[in-house]
Amino acid sequence: MPSLDRRSFLQLGLGVTVLGAVGTACSPATPAAKKQDARTFTIYWNAGHGYQAYKEVIDQFGKDHDLQMNWQKFQWPDLTTKLTADFRSGNVPDLVEEVSAGTGTQYGLAGNVLALDEFAAADQAFGFPGDFIDQAVVARQYEGKTYSIPLHLTANGLVFYNKELVDKPPTTWEEFLETAKATTKDKVSGTALNADASYSAPFYSQQKVDFSQVAGKQFMMPADGARTALQYMQDLIFTHKVSPAPVATTDYSGPQKLFSAKRAAMFVSGPWDIGPIRQGSPDIDLGLAVPLTGSVQASSMAGAGLMIPAKARDPKLSWELLTKLTAVKTELAATKEAGMSMPRKSWAADPAVAADPDLGTIAKALAVVAKQDVALSASGKAAQIAELWKKAYQQMIIQHAPVEQTLADFRKQAGAAL
Numbered sequence: 001m002p003s004l005d006r007r008s009f010l011q012l013g014l015g016v017t018v019l020g021a022v023g024t025a026c027s028p029a030t031p032a033a034k035k036q037d038a039r040t041f042t043i044y045w046n047a048g049h050g051y052q053a054y055k056e057v058i059d060q061f062g063k064d065h066d067l068q069m070n071w072q073k074f075q076w077p078d079l080t081t082k083l084t085a086d087f088r089s090g091n092v093p094d095l096v097e098e099v100s101a102g103t104g105t106q107y108g109l110a111g112n113v114l115a116l117d118e119f120a121a122a123d124q125a126f127g128f129p130g131d132f133i134d135q136a137v138v139a140r141q142y143e144g145k146t147y148s149i150p151l152h153l154t155a156n157g158l159v160f161y162n163k164e165l166v167d168k169p170p171t172t173w174e175e176f177l178e179t180a181k182a183t184t185k186d187k188v189s190g191t192a193l194n195a196d197a198s199y200s201a202p203f204y205s206q207q208k209v210d211f212s213q214v215a216g217k218q219f220m221m222p223a224d225g226a227r228t229a230l231q232y233m234q235d236l237i238f239t240h241k242v243s244p245a246p247v248a249t250t251d252y253s254g255p256q257k258l259f260s261a262k263r264a265a266m267f268v269s270g271p272w273d274i275g276p277i278r279q280g281s282p283d284i285d286l287g288l289a290v291p292l293t294g295s296v297q298a299s300s301m302a303g304a305g306l307m308i309p310a311k312a313r314d315p316k317l318s319w320e321l322l323t324k325l326t327a328v329k330t331e332l333a334a335t336k337e338a339g340m341s342m343p344r345k346s347w348a349a350d351p352a353v354a355a356d357p358d359l360g361t362i363a364k365a366l367a368v369v370a371k372q373d374v375a376l377s378a379s380g381k382a383a384q385i386a387e388l389w390k391k392a393y394q395q396m397i398i399q400h401a402p403v404e405q406t407l408a409d410f411r412k413q414a415g416a417a418l
Contacts, residue, residue: 004413005331027262040070041068042093043058043096044072044079044093044096045072045073046084046099047074047075048272049152051275051338051340053330053334054330055071055327058071058325064075069258075252076252086309087309094309094314094317095306095307096307096308096309097151097304098148098304099302101136101157101303101377102382104307105142105147106142106378107147108307109147110380111310112309112310113310114307114309114310115146116148116149116308117145120149127344127346132149132344133153133344133345133348136150136343142378146290148305149307150303150305150326151306151326152272152301152303153341153342154271154302155299155365155366156198156199156202156236156267156299157201157202157205157270157365158270158288158289158291158299159289159291160268160277162259162265162266162286162290163287166179166266167264167371169289169405172292173232179241179263179265179266180236180242180266181240184241184265187367188263189242189244189265190264190265190266191242191243191255191396192254192258192259192264192265193241193243194246194254194268195247195249195398197390197393197395198300198302199269200393201370202268202283202291202299203232203268204220204230205298205370206229206291206296207225207229207294207295208225209226210222210223210371211373211375211389212373212414214376214418217409217418220410220411228244230407231403234397243264244258246398248392250395255267255269256269258276259281259284260276260280271339271340271341271358271362272338273340274288274339275337275338278339289361290364290365290413296412297370299365299368299369299370300370306326308322326344328346328347330352331347332347332353335352336352341359370399385414385418388414391408391411
């Protein structure tokens with residue numbers, strides 16, 4: 001897919017397929033919390049997205065409606081675990097941030113979250129779907145129903161680098177390895193891989209590997225490309241020793257923290273890590289480069305949305321807050337604060353966005369996003385299979401398990417799960 005320049009990205013509405021990175025699956029359910037007071041409004045949110053821009057909207061909403069706002073923040077796996085337990089108990093939150101586009105579809109088809117089309121149709125001022133980049137909407141729809149509203153629109157696969165350590169950002173796998181070797185010295189690693197399995201997606205996408213082909217019950221195919229991608233990642237740690245072995249955790253910010261502490265010269269991630277670096281380590285001269293090229297240049301689509309549980313106490317109230325959190329004014333404030341890229345066309349057309357060079361780099365990453373198999377979310381098995389992939393990935397990347405055999409085991413287990 002040809003790269004789009006920033007002007008094309010802004011004017012053409014970013015015509016790329018947006019299907020979300022593979023989300024982290026749930027762990028065994030935990031006991032549900034006690035029922036809340038009727039005047040309490042509960043929101044489940046990702047811990048990394050607790051921006052001041054959102055806090056101000058939530059606080060004002062509470063004042064306007066005389067509500068006690070209970071804004072709970074989780075790492076993604078913990079949010080999924082808590083939400084799963086709540087769905088079983090029937091004591092659900094009022095609004096939830098979804099891990100990826102397919103999450104809302106999966107929950108919606110199971111009857112756990114609402115289709116939002118009637119709300120949107122009755123709220124013309126909100127501008128849905130017309131003001132949202134088309135494929136960010138399509139990725140959240142199944143058989144004519146929309147189960148979540150896009151909150152962020154991002155791409156995983158950007159190369160973050162410290163300009164004091166890296167003169168010229170790498171563009172290929174070979175250059176990435178060469179640069180990582182050159183910057184690995186003393187207490188600094190050339191790069192840092194992530195323990196979160198979704199961060200493998202840019203690498204296997206750069207070998208033209210499909211995570212799933214549900215129709216044929218196949219995963220991580222073609223096999224040669226999958227082996228090449230995961231072997232490359234494993235070798236960065238155990239052969240070339242340019243990355244520390246990740247530590248198994250629910251926190252995906254490990255590489256960013258190493259980079260911010262000046263203990264890693266580069267890492268691969270998405271726009272969500274721009275804000276923490278700028279705010280926590282303003283002395284770092286941060287560089288942001290387009291995704292690497294393996295056999296092809298590719299990134300993986302990421303970006304959360306908002307969904308309303310089917311048993312929310314006042315869905316109309318939940319919808320009202322949803323519209324305020326995804327309003328263009330709020331989007332622009334969150335972008336200014338954290339560098340996050342957003343799904344509204346009116347956000348993309350704003351002069352402040354057009355003038356930001358980092359957003360131009362993000363636009364190029366979005367233009368080479370790899371297509372995902374939407375049928376995986378609709379199958380109802382996405383969470384189970386993501387858990388299997390998490391286990392396989394961590395065996396290869398943390399425990400140094402043989403790549404080919406581990407991938408073969410994963411394929412067998414995932415196929416059986418379908």
